[in-house]
Amino acid sequence: xxxxxxxxxxxxxxxxxxxxxxxxxxxxxxxxxxxxxxxxxxxxxxxxxxxxxxxxxxxxxxxxxxxxxxxxxxxxxxxxxxxxxxxxxxxxxxxxxxxxxxxxxxxxxxxxxxxxxxxxxxxxxxxxxxxxxxxxxxxx
Amino acid sequence: xxxxxxxxxxxxxxxxxxxxxxxxxxxxxxxxxxxxxxxxxxxxxxxxxxxxxxxxxxxxxxxxxxxxxxxxxxxxxxxxxxxxxxxxxxxxxxxxxxxxxxxxxxxxxxxxxxxxxxxxxxxxxxxxxxxxxxxxxxxxxxxxxxxxxxxxxxxxxxxxxxxxxxxxxxxxxxxxxxxxxxxxxxxxxxxxxxxxxxxxxxxxxxxxxxxxxxxxxxxxxxxxxxxx
Numbered sequence: 001x002x003x004x005x006x007x008x009x010x011x012x013x014x015x016x017x018x019x020x021x022x023x024x025x026x027x028x029x030x031x032x033x034x035x036x037x038x039x040x041x042x043x044x045x046x047x048x049x050x051x052x053x054x055x056x057x058x059x060x061x062x063x064x065x066x067x068x069x070x071x072x073x074x075x076x077x078x079x080x081x082x083x084x085x086x087x088x089x090x091x092x093x094x095x096x097x098x099x100x101x102x103x104x105x106x107x108x109x110x111x112x113x114x115x116x117x118x119x120x121x122x123x124x125x126x127x128x129x130x131x132x133x134x135x136x137x138x139x140x
Numbered sequence: 141x142x143x144x145x146x147x148x149x150x151x152x153x154x155x156x157x158x159x160x161x162x163x164x165x166x167x168x169x170x171x172x173x174x175x176x177x178x179x180x181x182x183x184x185x186x187x188x189x190x191x192x193x194x195x196x197x198x199x200x201x202x203x204x205x206x207x208x209x210x211x212x213x214x215x216x217x218x219x220x221x222x223x224x225x226x227x228x229x230x231x232x233x234x235x236x237x238x239x240x241x242x243x244x245x246x247x248x249x250x251x252x253x254x255x256x257x258x259x260x261x262x263x264x265x266x267x268x269x270x271x272x273x274x275x276x277x278x279x280x281x282x283x284x285x286x287x288x289x290x291x292x293x294x295x296x297x298x299x300x301x302x303x304x305x306x307x308x309x310x311x312x313x314x315x316x317x318x319x320x321x322x323x324x325x326x327x328x329x330x331x332x333x334x335x336x337x338x339x340x341x342x343x344x345x346x347x348x349x350x351x352x353x354x355x356x357x358x359x360x361x362x363x364x365x366x367x368x
Contacts, residue, residue, distance in 0.1 A: 028290075037287060063308055101280075101284075
């Protein structure tokens with residue numbers, strides 16, 4: 001397992017959100033890739049995926065794919081995301097392939113307390129981000 | 141072209157048709173190929189930089205030497221003219237003209253080497269940024285894919301398709317309902333606790349005679365009798 005990811009794993013062991021919801025961490029380590037799956041108990045549908053490059057830790061949460069966006073609303077959704085990027089604390093919106101996500105990036109030299117803060121804030125942003133995007137998404 | 145431009149061109153080609161799994165893995169292959177190319181560019185640029193810097197230093201030394209000579213000959217001409225040695229002054233001036241021409245052309249070469257060093261350093265830095273950027277992108281794609289595969293069984297319960305994420309709207313509603321239920325439960329527990337402790341207090345106050353004990357029919361009748 002990647003050293004930086006080990007650090008994240010250690011920082012999140014037993015760590016919980018304000019309401020006491022724990023962050024469960026699962027490590028995946030293959031020849032092809034190393035990652036952590038961080039799941040906050042009360043929002044288990046949206047996992048935080050943690051990967052590390054040489055310089056950065058990346059915390060990414062896939063929200064929805066473009067197929068779920070109401071026809072003709074993509075441009076408005078994209079504009080809204082760009083507009084809100086600065087307003088969203090510590091996280092930003094992203095588009096990878098056709099998957100929309102929010103993510104946070106930090107230096108691999110970050111302290112455990114900073115990693116905890118990153119994960120907590122990102123997890124809090126998930127529902128807020130979904131709520132604001134919902135107007136552009138198909139129901140079902 | 142800046143590194144972000146390069147990265148965007150790579151991702152645009154990949155993003156446009158990223159809807160199916162085959163193109164997904166194709167996209168990763170394209171990005172990995174780009175990473176290898178950026179790596180090669182960087183290595184080549186580093187090699188060139190070593191050569192160019194060696195040459196740059198050689199020319200810089202030459203420019204320094206020539207500048208020193210030019211200054212020396214210039215000073216000499218002044219002195220020779222003062223001493224009215226026109227003939228030698230003329231000869232020296234001819235030499236100086238040669239030196240100045242040589243200095244000019246070498247300075248031009250040095251300038252171009254300086255420029256080249258700057259460019260190569262930028263290429264090295266940009267390739268590094270491009271590699272990092274694409275590596276992060278690949279990591280995101282791979283991790284998302286892995287997570288999707290891991291939850292495919294669950295996802296299939298919610299949506300018919302297994303290649304796309306399950307409905308974000310539906311998931312959000314489920315989470316909200318769950319959170320609301322928990323809130324309701326906690327609120328109910330709080331209220332219950334309040335009622336219970338409130339009840340206790342009333343009993344204690346009554347026992348202490350601060351408030352009347354249980355209201356009874358006879359105590360009400362007593363109140364009416366007093367009023368009369």
